[in-house]
Structure formats: structure tokens, C-alpha cells
Amino acid sequence: MKRLLYALLLIAPPFTGAAELTVHAAASLTNALKELAPVYEKQSGDKLLFNFGASSLLARQIKEGAPADVFFSADEAQMDGLEKAGLLLAGTRENLLGNTLVIAVPADCTIIFNSAADLIRPEIRRVAVAEPNSVPVGVYTKVYLSRLGLWEKISPKVVPTENVRASLAAVESGNVEAGTVYKTDALISKKVRVAWEVPATEGPRIVYPLAALQGSKEPGAAGRFLAFLAGPEARGVFTGSGFAVLK
Amino acid sequence: MSSTLRLSGLRAPLAPFALEVSADLRAGVTALFGPSGSGKTTLLEIVAGLRRPTEGSVRLGERMLVDTAAHVWVPPERRRIGYVPQDGALFPHLSIRANVLYGSRSARRGGEASGAVPAAFSFESVVETLELGPLLDRPEIASLSGGERQRVALARALLTGPELLLLDEPLAGLDAALKARVLPYLARVRDEFAVPIIFVSHHPAEVVALCDEVLVLEAGRVLAQGAVAELFEPATEPSYVLRPSAPLSGPARMI
Amino acid sequence: MTAEDWQIVVFTLGVSGLGTLLILPPGMGLAWLLARRDWPGKALVETLVALPLVLPPVATGLILLRLLGRRGPLGGLVERWLGVEIVFTWRAVVIATAVMSFPLFVRAARVAFEEVPVRLEQVARTLGRTRAQVFLSITLPLAARGLLAGAVLAFARALGEFGATVMVAGNIPGKTATLSLSIYGLVQLGQDGAALRLLAVSIVIAAASLWIAEFWLRRRTGPGLIP
Numbered sequence: 001m002k003r004l005l006y007a008l009l010l011i012a013p014p015f016t017g018a019a020e021l022t023v024h025a026a027a028s029l030t031n032a033l034k035e036l037a038p039v040y041e042k043q044s045g046d047k048l049l050f051n052f053g054a055s056s057l058l059a060r061q062i063k064e065g066a067p068a069d070v071f072f073s074a075d076e077a078q079m080d081g082l083e084k085a086g087l088l089l090a091g092t093r094e095n096l097l098g099n100t101l102v103i104a105v106p107a108d109c110t111i112i113f114n115s116a117a118d119l120i121r122p123e124i125r126r127v128a129v130a131e132p133n134s135v136p137v138g139v140y141t142k143v144y145l146s147r148l149g150l151w152e153k154i155s156p157k158v159v160p161t162e163n164v165r166a167s168l169a170a171v172e173s174g175n176v177e178a179g180t181v182y183k184t185d186a187l188i189s190k191k192v193r194v195a196w197e198v199p200a201t202e203g204p205r206i207v208y209p210l211a212a213l214q215g216s217k218e219p220g221a222a223g224r225f226l227a228f229l230a231g232p233e234a235r236g237v238f239t240g241s242g243f244a245v246l247k
Numbered sequence: 248m249s250s251t252l253r254l255s256g257l258r259a260p261l262a263p264f265a266l267e268v269s270a271d272l273r274a275g276v277t278a279l280f281g282p283s284g285s286g287k288t289t290l291l292e293i294v295a296g297l298r299r300p301t302e303g304s305v306r307l308g309e310r311m312l313v314d315t316a317a318h319v320w321v322p323p324e325r326r327r328i329g330y331v332p333q334d335g336a337l338f339p340h341l342s343i344r345a346n347v348l349y350g351s352r353s354a355r356r357g358g359e360a361s362g363a364v365p366a367a368f369s370f371e372s373v374v375e376t377l378e379l380g381p382l383l384d385r386p387e388i389a390s391l392s393g394g395e396r397q398r399v400a401l402a403r404a405l406l407t408g409p410e411l412l413l414l415d416e417p418l419a420g421l422d423a424a425l426k427a428r429v430l431p432y433l434a435r436v437r438d439e440f441a442v443p444i445i446f447v448s449h450h451p452a453e454v455v456a457l458c459d460e461v462l463v464l465e466a467g468r469v470l471a472q473g474a475v476a477e478l479f480e481p482a483t484e485p486s487y488v489l490r491p492s493a494p495l496s497g498p499a500r501m502i
Numbered sequence: 503m504t505a506e507d508w509q510i511v512v513f514t515l516g517v518s519g520l521g522t523l524l525i526l527p528p529g530m531g532l533a534w535l536l537a538r539r540d541w542p543g544k545a546l547v548e549t550l551v552a553l554p555l556v557l558p559p560v561a562t563g564l565i566l567l568r569l570l571g572r573r574g575p576l577g578g579l580v581e582r583w584l585g586v587e588i589v590f591t592w593r594a595v596v597i598a599t600a601v602m603s604f605p606l607f608v609r610a611a612r613v614a615f616e617e618v619p620v621r622l623e624q625v626a627r628t629l630g631r632t633r634a635q636v637f638l639s640i641t642l643p644l645a646a647r648g649l650l651a652g653a654v655l656a657f658a659r660a661l662g663e664f665g666a667t668v669m670v671a672g673n674i675p676g677k678t679a680t681l682s683l684s685i686y687g688l689v690q691l692g693q694d695g696a697a698l699r700l701l702a703v704s705i706v707i708a709a710a711s712l713w714i715a716e717f718w719l720r721r722r723t724g725p726g727l728i729p
Contacts, residue, residue, distance in 0.1 A: 295628050407629055
């Protein structure tokens with residue numbers, strides 16, 4: 001059904017003026033999307049404006065009426081919220097990417113992790129986790145650690161941060177002994193290393209849904225961008241960054 | 248207490264000129280006379296220790312207070328020199344009584360080499376001489392008249408038992424009637440307390456009424472020094488003018 | 503008002519009060535120097551002191567983070583010698599609020615000292631008091647109203663501090679969350695009701711501080727105090 005919609009949009013006569021698309025995207029997508037942007041802009045003639053941040057914050061801004069054309073969230077809960085509020089352009093939502101949750105430590109840290117339970121060790125005094133009640137990576141962390149019965153013991157050590165990149169920065173600076181980020185974030189930084197990768201079987205299912213928004217003034221251009229993100233070129237960049245491409 | 252004040256080669260900046268003074272002053276009341284801007288206040292500040300001269304020395308009696316060549320500097324709180332600036336400079340946050348008593352405690356306590364304060368400077372004698380009795384219990388210094396302020400400031404300085412008293416135009420800002428009322432108090436201080444006084448003024452009538460010697464300053468330099476009678480002559484009453492032929496006497500010299 | 507709300511209020515009052523107390527002595531010292539002395543490089547000192555006033559608070563917070571972080575020049579030293587961490591603890595909150603209020607206090611204190619006539623201090627010296635005694639008996643009492651007003655200003659600024667605090671202390675519930683940080687966090691979470699409750703508390707505290715300060719300042723107009 002979606003493929004049909006995209007096909008229709010693709011063969012629709014192109015707009016004569018260049019469209020400007022405002023894309024709200026999860027912070028963890030920053031590097032990949034910035035890499036893809038010039039490619040797409042050249043191809044389509046449209047201009048892309050990004051707003052990166054915690055998906056929870058972005059969703060809130062959209063609900064409050066911030067002008068946006070596309071929302072690329074790091075979890076389904078935030079997208080569900082917008083869908084319930086009738087803010088999505090019908091038929092455009094799809095789950096595009098997956099990711100892996102990891103525990104990152106500063107590159108020069110010598111502690112070896114055998115499981116997530118090593119977070120309880122006294123040498124780990126502070127753990128950076130993006131706000132565990134709203135930001136996707138924080139919610140995933142809380143779900144995961146609760147499942148293992150570790151959350152009660154670890155939450156006193158938690159330093160809540162704004163978003164996953166803030167957690168990454170905190171680990172890089174050495175001001176915290178560990179932090180939970182996505183594998184894709186850890187791969188970007190030379191100043192951190194992955195101490196523990198949450199196995200797919202144990203961890204919560206991480207899904208990045210993508211949709212065009214009801215309030216978009218450029219639904220055609222938005223649709224074209226969505227099609228591009230699902231295409232082979234984008235797939236190459238995403239897998240190269242460490243994302244899992246669903247389907 | 249017949250100490251002399253010796254000023255030697257004192258130099259200090261005094262826009263737009265410079266202060267250059269050498270003089271020997273004896274006990275009694277010496278007037279520091281000259282037009283505005285001639286350096287009278289600056290000289291007082293140097294003697295009191297509130298300003299450093301770029302060169303020169305000041306000796307009070309046996310004590311060297313400042314000597315730039317020998318790197319001697321006695322801070323103002325140890326000079327035992329009373330200083331009453333033009334408007335009295337009473338402390339607005341203290342009562343009249345507290346103002347008067349401000350210095351007396353430390354003088355009696357920290358007398359150092361100078362010894363105890365002489366009985367002549369007792370609280371009772373000062374209050375009596377300056378007739379401050381009824382004023383002491385008034386709480387607000389704001390309610391004092393100009394003349395009353397001067398008397399309170401004088402008493403405050405006297406209670407430290409100073410070896411030298413510097414009065415910077417104490418009668419400035421007072422009308423003729425008030426001046427006439429305050430002048431006798433100054434005379435009484437001169438008579439009762441035998442402390443040498445330097446009295447700054449640019450009014451010849453005051454100088455003649457109160458002082459024995461005069462040091463005349465102009466543009467930062469000593470113009471003349473001598474007995475009042477020699478340097479002043481009566482002019483249109485009740486004023487006086489400097490005699491055109493005023494001879495230079497004493498160790499002062501034109502620099 | 504829940505128990506957590508009270509904890510946040512008490513914590514905020516505590517760190518703001520402590521931060522204000524800490525800046526009083528160095529603030530008064532620096533203000534006195536700026537008011538009474540001249541020296542080469544004075545303009546540079548004035549600029550440095552004014553920086554937290556003009557820089558965006560997050561910029562100041564970033565500078566503090568680099569300095570006080572565990573691998574930073576100051577933070578590293580403190581951790582090695584005293585075994586004490588600064589960032590992400592209440593100590594960072596106190597430091598951030600102190601740094602942000604410092605220039606306000608120094609400004610007000612400087613003006614207060616400049617308004618004390620130098621002549622009075624000079625006469626007090628001739629009456630036998632040392633510099634320190636003159637400062638305590640003449641300068642300080644006459645500058646008291648201005649100093650108090652400056653302290654209240656500093657306290658109010660500390661209460662409302664956000665940008666620098668969030669950078670260097672984070673918003674850790676129960677440990678570094680002040681009123682401002684908590685309101686922000688609650689809004690982020692979509693808990694507007696709780697946020698409004700804390701907002702009401704902030705208004706009450708701010709108003710109370712102002713009233714107390716006004717009352718205090720008016721009472722000090724005693725006999726002979728320069729208005």
C-alpha cells in the first residue's frame with residue numbers, strides 16, 4: 001500500500017519551486033542524516049532543515065504546533081502519541097531502522113564488563129542515562145535494567161541527561177564512569193568504547209519509525225524524502241553507521 | 248608641648264602646579280594663608296599622613312613622621328595629629344556623643360611612646376571648653392548647625408590628646424554671625440590646651456584674630472612667613488590685606 | 503505539596519543561601535579594591551568579573567564544566583587532593599550559582615563603598631584607628647544598606663539560576679535538582695500540573711525574599727544614616 005503511495009508521488013509532476021522540508025529527527029540519527037542530506041538535496045532540488053534532539057522533546061514540540069514535515073523517532077511510543085493526536089499524514093508511517101543498546105565507558109577505562117550487572121560495581125559511581133521516563137534511549141535502558149532486576153540498584157547512580165548525545169559527551173569527558181547509548185553513537189566517538197552490548201534476545205526491541213506529518217505544507221516533497229530514506233543509497237549509509245535496516 | 252613642625256623639601260603634585268614647601272613652624276597658632284588652590288589642604292594632608300609626598304620630610308618635635316630619602320613613613324593613626332576638615336566630617340551613623348568619643352579610646356589605649364593622654368584633654372575639660380554639654384544628648388547629627396558641627400569635630404580631635412591640631416578652614420561656610428560665635432571657641436582651645444595649631448584660611452580677618460604667625464602659600468610655594476602683625480595691615484574695615492612690603496622672616500624662603 | 507516538592511524547595515534555598523554567603527567576603531574585598539584603588543590591569547579585572555553577567559549562562563556553565571570536570575584542571579586537582587567530586591553534585595550547584603551572582607554583588611558593593619566619603623575614613627585614621635578598624639567601624643556600617651541590597655540581588659539570582667547549573671550539575675532528582683531545573687524537567691516530561699505547582703512555589707519564595715529585603719532595608723534608616 002505504501003509502495004503504491006510512494007510510486008504515485010514519484011510520478012507526480014515535480015514542483016517547479018524548490019521545497020523546504022523541516023525534518024525532526026532523533027539525536028542518534030544526526031551523523032547519518034547529515035551525511036545523506038547533500039546527496040538528497042542535489043538529487044531532488046529540495047532543501048532539508050534538520051531539528052535533532054530527544055524524540056520526546058521533538059514530539060512535544062510538534063504537538064505544540066512547531067512547523068515540521070517529517071518526524072523520525074527513536075521509539076514507537078513517541079510516534080504513537082502523535083498518531084493518537086491525529087498529527088500524522090495517513091499512510092506514511094513505517095518502521096525503518098533498528099539499533100542496539102550498549103553500555104559505553106571512557107576509552108581509557110580498564111574495567112571489563114561481563115554483563116549489565118557490572119554497573120552495580122562500586123567503581124561505577126555515576127551512569128549517564130538520557131531521561132529514563134521520556135527519552136527513548138532512557139526508556140529502553142530502564143526497561144532493560146528493570147527486566148534484569150537491576151534498575152533499583154542502579155537508579156541512584158543515574159545522571160539524567162537531555163538526550164543520547166549528551167550521555168555520550170558525559171562519558172567522553174570522564175565525568176561519569178559509564179553511560180547507556182546506542183551502538184551507532186558509540187561507534188562515532190574515539191573517546192569511548194563499548195563495554196557491554198545488549199544482546200538482541202535480552203534487550204527491548206528498538207524500532208525507529210518514520211512518518212510525514214499532517215501539518216506539512218509540502219506533502220509531496222515529504223513523501224519523496226521518505227521514499228529516498230527507504231531506498232538503497234540511504235540503506236548503505238545507515239548500515240555503514242551501525243543501524244539495522246528493517247525489512 | 249612646644250614642638251616645632253619642620254617641613255623639609257616637601258614636593259607633591261598639585262594640578263596644575265606642584266607643591267614645594269620647606270618651613271619651620273613653632274608652637275602657637277600658625278595660619279596657613281593663601282587663595283584657593285594654592286596647596287593648603289594638600290599640605291595639611293601630607294602632614295596628617297593622608298597623602299604621600301613624592302619627596303621630602305616632616306618632623307614633629309623629636310619624631311620623624313615621613314622621610315622619603317630614608318623610607319620612613321608613620322601611618323596617620325600613629326602620628327598623634329588631630330585633623331578637622333572643612334565640614335567637620337562627622338560620622339553620620341554615630342550619635343553625637345559617639346562621634347566625640349570615637350578617637351579617645353584608642354588614643355588612651357594605643358598611646359605607645361607618647362605616653363598617656365594629658366589630663367588637660369580630659370572629656371570634662373573639652374566638653375566644658377567647647378560648651379558641648381547640651382549637645383551631647385541629642386541623637387541626630389543632622390540637627391546640628393554648622394558652628395555646632397565644628398565644635399563637635401574639634402572636641403573629637405582634642406580627645407585624642409594630639410600633639411598638633413590641623414584645622415582646615417573651620418569657619419568656611421558660616422555666616423558672619425556664626426563666625427563671630429565660633430571664633431571665641433577656637434581662641435579658648437588655643438588658650439586652654441596649649442596644643443600647636445595650624446589654621447588654614449583665606450580670610451585675613453580670621454587670621455589676624457586668632458594667629459601669631461602666618462605662612463603664606465601661593466601656587467604651591469611659600470610666598471612669605473612671619474608674624475601676623477608684620478605681614479598684615481588694616482584696610483577698609485573690618486578687613487585686612489597683606490602688606491606690599493611684607494618682609495620675609497624666619498627660616499622660610501622663596502623657592 | 504509533596505515531600506519531594508519540599509525537598510526541592512529546601513535544597514534550592516540551601517544552595518542559594520550557601521552560594522550567596524560564600525561570595526560575600528571575596529565580593530566585598532574585590533569591590534573595596536575596585537572602589538578605592540587603582541592599578542595597572544584594573545580594567546582587565548573589571549571585565550573578567552563582569553563576564554558571567556554578559557555571557558549566556560550556558561556559556562559560563564560550559565567554561566565551568568571544562569574547569570571543574572574530573573579531568574579538568576581544577577576538578578582533577580580537587581579530586582586527587584581532597585577525594586571530592588564537583589560536577590554532578592550539589593557542590594557544582596553552589597559553585598554555578600555563586601559564579602553567576604558574583605558580578606551582581608560586586609557591582610552593588612562597589613557602588614556602596616564608593617558612596618562612603620573618603621574624608622570620613624581619613625579622619626577616622628587620624629583619630630587613631632588602623633585601616634582595618636576604620637573599615638569595620640566606618641566604611642562597613644555606612645555601606646551596609648548597599649551591601650545588603652547587593653546580597654539580596656545575588657540571592658535572588660541564585661534562586662533562579664538555570665543555564666550554568668544544568669551544564670555543570672545536571673538535573674538529578676534529589677541530588678542537584680533545584681526549583682528551576684525541576685520545573686524544566688517536569689515540563690519536558692509533560693507533567694504540567696506538577697510544574698505549575700513548583701512555579702507557584704517559586705513565585706511565593708521570590709516575593710517573600712523581596713518583602714523581607716524591603717523590610718530590612720527600611721528598618722536600617724536609623725539616626726543620621728545617609729539615605
